[in-house]
Amino acid sequence: MRIPFKTLKSTVGFFLLCSFVLWGSPAWAQSRYNGRLVLAVTSDPKSFNPILAKETSTTTITAHIFEGLTTVDPFTLKVIPNLAESWDSSRDGLTWTFVLREGLLWSDGKPFTSEDVVFTFEDLIFNDDIPNSSRDIFTLAGKQIRVEAVDKRTVQFVLPVKFAPFLRSLGQELLPKHVLADAVRNRKFSFTWGIDAKSADIVGMGAYLLADYQPGRRIVLRPNPYYWKKGAQGEKLPYIQKIEYVIVPSMDVGLLKFLEGSLDAYTMRGMDYPLLKPNEKAKDFTVYDLGPDMGSSFITFNQNMGVNSKTNKPFVAAHKQGWFADIRFRRSVAHAVDKKRIIEIVKNGLGYPQDSAESPGVGQFYCADVMKYAFDLDASRALLKDMGFTDKDGDGVLEDAEGRKLEFNLYTNADNGERVDVASIIRSDLERVGMKVNLQLVEFNTLVAKLTSTYDWDAIVLGLTGSTDPHFGQNVWRSSGQLHLWNPQQKTPATDWEKRVDAIFEAAGQEFDEGKRKAYYDQYQKIVAEELPVIYTALSARLTAVKNKFGNLKPAPFGGVFHNLEEIYIK
């Protein structure tokens, strides 16, 4: 007698719950508000502050929490409205007026107004106390953009000069003034929303909010109750009620978890293909191939002439800096790197050799016609000989004119197995031409620290994310850029070609004619290929294995598999 009673009770409860959800949602949609999406990341975020973010481990998470005025259509690359519903520009292209959508609310329920846009630009991005990469993008011809609130829903941008990728750059994440104004006033913004932040304090406009972060274990996101975007029938979004990023120690662990069914998607490496592809049917998933990776993968040498202000020692030994700054040295390395075998061995043949600073995956701005360095060990040796390197003591390692061994440390992050393999192939390539290279594997965040604050490295094998508009590579390519890897944050360009690249970025940023912009960016790619501040290796094919349980899944070449996450539901 007791069993039916219990069942009945729980059934009543169930109906109540459903009717509550049904309120305001069409009947077919009720079943979509459920479930969770489980993904894997291999690194902890360093912060939840999108302004301070420098690495993908951070931006992967902040991209869910924050949004900008515009966004880019992942199929056509056209700029489409996001938080702004429309815009207008003056005839000279210098004054832009944006009208925000009506009734936008932050995730804490406070209204989103033009003041927040002004705050993000004037008080955060252009604040000298706050180091950030966005400043490089919004500083035009040395002058900053002026942002003014016309009324609550209208905001005006006045540009000092014409700026072609302006609309695209307004994908810049916006932050809430009412939450952060105090922190900025007290000069504490750089320590705000770090990884120790309380999840409830982080307020954004994105579809998801931080629910819980357990270092080294998981990051959990919950839906933003005030999210502005509505479905086709006016129903609430997002559908999926929980996103869980499991922090795994390595890609291999991610693969195991995907195979056992505890992950919903897995970003594949080429070498995983033979294991996953034959299992598509049996394990009910699909492998999507979205073409060449948009980013880059390279080896770069430290040309920083600076001195550590604490120890008064140069960041990199003067004689090594001298080698690395010599174009013959870098060309010699470029000739010695066996890209074809890297693709065959590391990526299982599923990759593309990279020669240009832009990947073929970025679309229109890719320039194929740049200087290429064929795999040619003799050419490589000849260049070193020309520099005065000879093997005086016959031990197989070259010495320079002063008798110093051509020896340096090559860093990469130990947690990325594929990158470690690439680094060991490069190491053995360089050994063949007489360089003694000590491979040093460190944690990813240690590597980031070396690149952005301590500068104590010789050579690094690394990758950068890419963008469909080369202009956003400014923080890397401008000599004053924060991520100008080989010699960052220069006061004035150290070399003639860096000066030329600076000028190209300046000019291309003001050119509205797409054809002429392409010509500018072709020129920059040619200069980079000639001067080789970074030596490109190989790009992976973007392969993602996704379980066959999602509705509205529309993989896009420029957006990935989950670019429309708020619309995706579990079937």
Added chain:
Amino acid sequence: MSEFKLAWQRFVKDRVALIALWVLGILYAAALFADVITPYSLRDESRLHTYCPPTAIHFLTSDGHWAGPYVRGVAMSYDEYRRRIYRETDEAYPLKFFGKGESYKFLGVVTWDRHLLSVDAPGRVYLLGADSRGRDIFSRIIHGARVSLTIGLFGVLISFVLGLLVGGIAGYFGGRIDNILMRMCEMVMMVPGFYLLLALRAAVPDTLNSLQVYAAIVIILAFIGWAGLARVIRGMCLSLKERDYVLAARTMGLTDMEIVMRHILPHTISYSLAAVALAVPGYILGESALSLIGLGIQDPYASWGNMLSEAMNIVRIQFAPWILWPAFFIALTVMCFNLIGDALRDAWDPMLKGRGDQP
């Protein structure tokens, strides 16, 4: 010396331990003569032979005639799932014994170019298969034995000298010295071994070359291992110093140090020898663990641990299971040391035989 003889007689009666001793002897000899035994040098690679399976050795020609041992060439192709398929071609390469190959410094002194086993290029002989860059796993295991087998010995040596000294002094003098030294030991033992290993590794600067890394690992391992031994030696000393012969030595006017070194520590030898043998596996595993996660011996140098790091991937294990060979050698070595350690302990103290819970 008759005590040693008696112990040895008891030891050789233990067949299993004797076999273990032989196996270890062969492994160490192989490490010593690695350059001669291996077909290829440490740096040799053939990138066209990615994950080439173990080479079959043929004796007969295709029509059934005796042709002596030879291997065939291989050709690689991908199947529809991009799996590597190796097929034997018709080219035959006879196996050469003590044939000419890459030259090396034999035992670090004489330049020589003969290899126990080799085939003429472009043929390749992979007794245990190839790794991702077509390097011979057999050759790398033998070369890697130099690191993996010696790192344990050197580490044990250092920590035993330390452990004996500290334990001996603490046990003999007792009182405050004992108290201070033992608390020090406990500080080291308090931290879980593997985390201490990682912490110490992180404290070592990251700009070392491979030889310095090797030395650093030896020192780190020794630092972790000495405390446990010191505590046991101290316990033995505490009882030994009450013996009559110690009293006799003291009456004869020997200094404290002489008594410890000459009369007390030698009596702990029975325990020490067994403990050495039983401790070595811990050091070998410590080095392997460090190299496995990429913080130990770095490519191109081989150690069994860093070779195994390539096997930390189910895709590779599935399609090239032979990359697990180093694990077999680690297990074999560890087992041999344990068997010998057990047998040594039994041989020194037959009363303990069969009582596995004794130190």
